[in-house]
Amino acid sequence: MSAQVPVAAYLILAAVLFSIGVAAFLIKRNLITIFMSIELMLNAVNLTFVAFAHMWHQVSGQIFVFFVMVVAAAEAAVGLAIIIAIFRTRETLNVDSIDLMKS
Amino acid sequence: MQLALFIIFGALAVAGALNLLLQRHPINSALSLVVVMMSLAVLYWSLGAEFLAAAQVIVYSGAIMVFFVFVIMLLNAGEEERTKGSRAAYIVGFPGAAAIFCLLSFVFLSERHAFRSSNVGGYLNNITSNISEISSVLFTKLLLPFEVTSVLILVAILGAVVLARKEQ
Known part of the structure; x- marks a missing residue:
């Protein structure tokens, strides 16, 4: 009845999203946007987990995605607090200007 | 579809x-x-x-x-x-x-x-649906990791409050 989509198609879509996330992580100069591209990469990996969980008819992959979501929420809270602290001391969000440890 | x-x-x-x-x-x-x-x-x-x-x-x-x-x-x-x-x-x-x-x-x-x-x-x-299956695994076999994540969230909240607080 319904057309079948191979699992490899979902994996390729996840690879596309992950690569765009890597490109955004390397190219973007704004600290918040870099943080958002990390979230994009986490989402791409979650998609592969769900695709494999569907392929093997197991719920373990979906439970793993649940834990990844929890860790991503904790990471976002701490990371954005660090960004606020950086902005308060250095008055900028450009990663090229935040080079205190380099000089 | x-x-x-x-x-x-x-x-x-x-x-x-x-x-x-x-x-x-x-x-x-x-x-x-x-x-x-x-x-x-x-x-x-x-x-x-x-x-x-x-x-x-x-x-x-x-x-x-x-x-x-x-x-x-x-x-x-x-x-x-x-x-x-x-x-x-x-x-x-x-x-x-x-x-x-x-x-x-x-x-x-x-x-x-x-x-x-x-x-x-x-x-x-x-x-x-498989929601019941997920919940039964999550609350029996993986109960300890599930509870540990709540501690993780609590620590993250405390860390965010400490980091974002204005220093006197």
């Missing part, structure tokens, strides 16, 4: 991700990331993960992205300016991302005979 869902929302997710990459203003990037997460929620639903689709909408696009937008507005982040470092990042970034994509798709496509075609109708047409 699965194929239509995959094509429409997969294209929407890729378009949102590209928009995140190409927009200069962080608030535009944040809103396109919301588009990516909503379309991924539809893809999760089409893969039989109804609970994760709901959690994706509530946790990711509902909580985390609202938090991002709050911080962008709080810090009054403007458009990013081009610097010397950004040219070097363009030179490194695009070939690096292309290399990672080539590697991943090579592995996936060379192993694709090991993957069966995903029979999506199985979950979508079934009367029972």
Whole structure:
């Protein structure tokens, strides 16, 4: 009845999203946007987990995605607090200007 | 129906991700990331993960992205300016991302005979969902990790409060 989509198609879509996330992580100069591209990469990996969980008819992959979501929420809270602290001391969000440890 | 869902929302997710990459203003990037997460929620639903689709909408696009937008507005982040470092990042970034994509798709496509075609109708047409199965595993076999994540969230809240507090 319904057309079948191979699992490899979902994996390729996840690879596309992950690569765009890597490109955004390397190219973007704004600290918040870099943080958002990390979230994009986490989402791409979650998609592969769900695709494999569907392929093997197991719920373990979906439970793993649940834990990844929890860790991503904790990471976002701490990371954005660090960004606020950086902005308060250095008055900028450009990663090229935040080079205190380099000089 | 699965194929239509995959094509429409997969294209929407890729378009949102590209928009995140190409927009200069962080608030535009944040809103396109919301588009990516909503379309991924539809893809999760089409893969039989109804609970994760709901959690994706509530946790990711509902909580985390609202938090991002709050911080962008709080810090009054403007458009990013081009610097010397950004040219070097363009030179490194695009070939690096292309290399990672080539590697991943090579592995996936060379192993694709090991993957069966995903029979999506199985979950979508079934009367029972797998939410009860998830909850029974989560609250019996994985009860300790589940409780530890609540401690993790508590520590993250404390850390965020300590880090973002104004020093006297």
